[in-house]
Amino acid sequence: MKRKNKKSFTMFEIPELVCFLLLNLDLRLRTWIPELVCFLLLNLDLRLRTWIPELVCFLLLNLDLRLRTWIPELVNTTVKLQWEPQCQFQLRHLQDGARITALVPPQLEGNWVSTGCEVRPGPEFLCAKMWKMRLAEKFRLQFYYRDGGCREPAYSLTIKGKLRLRQASWITRGATETDHHVNKVGIVFHSQAAMQELTGRINLTCPGFPSRGGRWAPGRVYELYNSKSGRDCRAGLGFSMLELGLLRVEKQQHPQRRLVEELFLGDVHTDWAQRMNYRPTGYQRPLQSAMHHIHPCPACGIIYRSNEHQPPILPRQPDLPLELQGKWVSRECEVRPAVLFLTRYFIFQERSRSWEGYYHHYSDPACRQPTFTVHASGRYVRGPRSAAVPGGTDFVFKVTHAKVTALDRASVLMLNASEEGTCGEAGSWTLGEEQDITGTQGCASLGITLPHNEYELFKTQLDHKQRPLLFIGERPTDGSSPDRPEKRPTSYQAPLVQCAGTVETAARHGQRSQPGRASVLTATPWATLLGVSLYLLAVL
Structure with missing residues (x-):
């Protein structure tokens, strides 16, 4: 039956x-x-x-x-x-934990897949598939593409090795450090153009490869690295699996009792020259469990069924016009290199080309223990479509004003220790009181300089619920500012979700709304x- x-x-x-x-x-x-x-x-x-x-x-x-x-x-x-207002509700939802729990120690057994096309510094366009067996064996496939939609496969890397959990990270709270050992790395080319481009780079460090009169050909597996034989031709690709040295697994309980599991691996350095030796302190875009992922997720099944000879070709994404107007807020507690936990809240007014940004910093990976808030504002100029990153648009943001609020005693002590004239009024910082730092041209203790320009990269797309997402360029790993055109990002931070399409009176998202000031978007007649x-x- x-x-x-x-x-x-x-x-x-x-x-x-x-x-x-x-x-x-x-x-x-x-x-x-x-x-x-x-x-x-x-x-x-x-x-x-x-x-x-x-x-x-x-x-x-x-x-x-x-x-x-x-x-x-x-x-x-x-x-x-x-x-x-909906924006404040979204941020309060994050600060209340948002039904997210971290698994300590992480449970890695099973299959993990990308949920879409990832953009790494360079830029590199890829999606990944990873699975781990119980005996510490791990296997990973990384599929690289020539386009930002992951529809034109270039080549695939097969990585085999072992991974063993060590201890909780002393540097990045909530993360686990690992011992990982790569045994073999293979490469398969999927196009003649990609093969011609990469073989030249590979042969710079491995002349005469492949050996014994062999010739490069699409569709064949070539072994770039073997720990037993001593062969290592990875340098030409800038390939490193140091991202496996740091990881975190989270479980999220979504409505309708739907479970989502995410695997966060260490971040990749934004400077190509530093990538081979960089020890991660932040995370990259997470993989999700092939069993417990967001729904709908067309890319998840396609990537799960793929292999090195049949790379995934992801569904075509609609080309959305980039409209900044409105309010955008973090979807999750975000982690940046150098152990920074924060949430972001932006307000854009396209008619006046002005913007405001609220950066709430925390000392914990759940964003429940606030340390300080930066409220910055200024103007922006929209540029052309990005020549380096397909789908992106260039911007120049001018930061002209900033205010800081210390939210814990450690931040108060740090700011009060600032030299005279470098960060607001010296010695006058108190807990919870906002202070304008525009007059001192920023705050040296926090690395803020005013006024200054930032060369940015933006794009928009829809999430699995058809909500608009805003991607803003990834910050340099070394903590500097993209203050020159050559430092413009080629990858993105975690996306922001649109929480309001029209601009209301700005209220700090860390505060409760006052009675009598109803949100235009949420105060409907039926509610009253x-x-x-x-x-x-x-x-x-």
């Missing part, structure tokens, strides 16, 4: 599902209703909340009076939704009516 497929409900079918449960469950089992409704109110996308009035009206009409004691709890949730109705019913 054929097994019947289980019914899977979409978000738009939830009202019917909840109503069915309410009609058919015993009254004694309805005590979980407030928890369910509050969960739906807090976790659903704003566009899917339109059916909530219908659901609440059903509850009010059909529930026994004795069960209405939970209405005040729902009122509080409704008021929070009404008065809290619903809150009043529930309150009246609660006091009757």
Whole structure:
């Protein structure tokens, strides 16, 4: 007999599902209703909340009076939704932990895949597949492309070796250090053009390779490295697996009880010359478990089924116009080299070509222990499409003003130790008080110089929920600023998600909204009516 497929409900079918449960469950089992409704109110996308009035009206009409004691709890949730702007909700959601747990020690067994086309400094376009066996054996495939959409395969690298977990990192909190040993590295070319370009670089360090009169040909596997024979022709590719020296595994509990597991590997140095010797202190874009990944993820299955002879060709992404207007916020607690944990919040006004940025820094990988905040602003000039990175657009940002708020005692002590005239008013820094550093032309203690220009790279694309994402150029690994055209990034930081399409009055995202200042985007008529109705019913 054929097994019947289980019914899977979409978000738009939830009202019917909840109503069915309410009609058919015993009254004694309805005590979980407030928890369910509050969960739906807090976790659903704003566009899917339109059916909530219908659901609440059903509850009010059909529930026994004795069960209405939970209405005040729902009122509080409704008021929070009404008065809290979506951008602030997103950042508070991150600071509350966002249902993310880190596995210590990390569990690496299984298959891990890229969720899309990655852009590394250079630029390099690639996607990866990695799997680890229980006996410390690991295998990794890296597929490289000639285009930014990962649709024109250039060559593939096969990496075999062993990996053993060591200890929690003393440098990067939340990470685990490893001992890793690469046994073999092979290369397969997928195009004549890629073969001609790379073989010249390989033969600079390995003249006469391949040996014994062999000739390069697409589709064949050539061994670039073998730990037993001593052959090593990797230098011409700038290839290093030092990224395996640092890793972190996170579990995220998404709505509908969907589990997502992510594997973060060490970052790759933005300077090609430093890549072979760099010990990572940050992370690159994570891989996700082939069993527990975001949905939908067309690229995940394509990459999982690929091999070195059949590289994945990812679905074509729509070419979105780059529109900065609005507000953009971090999707996750971000990690940068030199042990920096932060969230970012940007406001762009395209008509005046002005921008504001809030950088909240933390001392922990969950972004729960704030250290200081930088509020910077200025103007920007939009340039042409990037000649170096397909899909990107060049920008020049001028930073003219900045303010700093110290949020822990260590930051207060550091700022008060600044020399006179180098970082605000010397000796006057206090906990939680914002101070303007424009008059001292920045803050030497924090590495901020005013005014200055930054040469940037931007692009936009849609995520798996069809929400706009904004990618901003990756910062130099050495902590410097991209203050010259030759330092313009060729790769991207973690993306920001758009949380508001129109610009409202800027409020620091670390603060609660004040009553009476409703968000234009979230204070809808049904929210007001619903809150009043529930309150009246609660006091009757």
